[in-house]
Amino acid sequence: NAGVTQTPKFQVLKTGQSMTLQCAQDMNHNSMYWYRQDPGMGLRLIYYSASEGTTDKGEVPNGYNVSRLNKREFSLRLESAAPSQTSVYFCASSGGLTGLEAFFGQGTRLTVV
Amino acid sequence: KQEVTQIPAALSVPEGENLVLNCSFTDSAIYNLQWFRQDPGKGLTSLLLIQSSQREQTSGRLNASLDKSSGRSTLYIAASQPGDSATYLCAVPDRGSTLGRLYFGRGTQLTVWP
Numbered sequence: 299n300a301g302v303t304q305t306p307k308f309q310v311l312k313t314g315q316s317m318t319l320q321c322a323q324d325m326n327h328n329s330m331y332w333y334r335q336d337p338g339m340g341l342r343l344i345y346y347s348a349s350e351g352t353t354d355k356g357e358v359p360n361g362y363n364v365s366r367l368n369k370r371e372f373s374l375r376l377e378s379a380a381p382s383q384t385s386v387y388f389c390a391s392s393g394g395l396t397g398l399e400a401f402f403g404q405g406t407r408l409t410v411v
Numbered sequence: 412k413q414e415v416t417q418i419p420a421a422l423s424v425p426e427g428e429n430l431v432l433n434c435s436f437t438d439s440a441i442y443n444l445q446w447f448r449q450d451p452g453k454g455l456t457s458l459l460l461i462q463s464s465q466r467e468q469t470s471g472r473l474n475a476s477l478d479k480s481s482g483r484s485t486l487y488i489a490a491s492q493p494g495d496s497a498t499y500l501c502a503v504p505d506r507g508s509t510l511g512r513l514y515f516g517r518g519t520q521l522t523v524w525p
Contacts, residue, residue: 302454331512341500341515356512388454398443398462400502400513402455 300324304389304403311379311410319374319387319406327393330372331356331400332364334385341388347372379410413438413503417516424491424523432486432519434501439479445513446475446486447500455500459486491523 302323311317323330331346333356343356347366361383363375372391376383386407392400414437424430434444442463447455461468461477461484468475474487484501498520502513 329512338517340517341502341513343512346512390455398504399457399460400445401457402447404454407452 302389302391302401302403304387304406306406307404308407309409311376311408313380313410315379316375316377317379317408318376319389319408320371321373321389321403322371323389323391323401324370325391325393325401326369327391327401328369329392330366331390331392332362332372332374333388333390334358335388335405336385344374344387379408381410384408384410413441413505413514415501415503415514415516417499417501417519419519420517421520422522424521426492426523426525428491428523430488430491430521432488432499432521434484434486434516436482436484436501436503436514438503438506439482440506441479441503443504444475444477444484445502446473446484447502449498449500449518451497458499488521491521493523493525495523496521 305320328349332344333341335341345364347353350369365373386405388405389403390400416435418433445460446458449455459468459475472489477484498518500518502515
């Protein structure tokens with residue numbers, strides 16, 4: 299019963315490098331999300347996907363792109379990493395009987411130097 | 412946009428105490444409210460989801476209440492244990508939205524000492 303799986307768990311990038319954070323869920327949920335968590339700022343939504351084939355911006359989308367590859371997978375791409383993107387990134391999904399309860403992955407700790 | 416506030420920001424208690432954590436939100440037109448637990452360096456674990464039609468939800472020693480009209484929720488932890496030490500977060504969705512995009516409070520950092 300894996301739930302929401304994120305890779306990698308840790309990453310260090312140099313300014314200007316690119317990378318993709320991967321997320322997969324095995325709960326057959328329609329909706330998936332990417333959040334970032336910063337000290338003093340709490341959790342903020344970057345992008346979300348209400349269903350396969352759709353994506354929408356959240357509160358802090360600048361500098362990021364996303365792809366909803368299929369129902370299971372939702373990736374987050376940093377095209378040109380900046381130190382301001384140093385954060386912990388969480389993927390989440392929601393669905394189930396009520397479609398409302400959200401489940402989170404274990405997070406990716408990203409440092410941009 | 413929802414504004415979610417959690418009080419207190421930190422709480423330190425001896426083992427065995429009963430605790431109340433508070434969460435308030437600005438827009439009462441919500442379908443649900445969710446409480447999470449986060450251990451240091453870990454992801455969020457869902458504790459309780461309260462639908463707007465419910466007033467309470469219970470899981471073991473945890474009881475969460477929801478008063479939509481006043482924009483408040485409380486998480487009650489009975490007979491606290493050191494293993495309850497973590498940060499507790501509440502979250503609400505957009506007004507009238509059944510989607511899962513959530514607005515979070517900053518959390519209450521709980522320490523239970525033996």
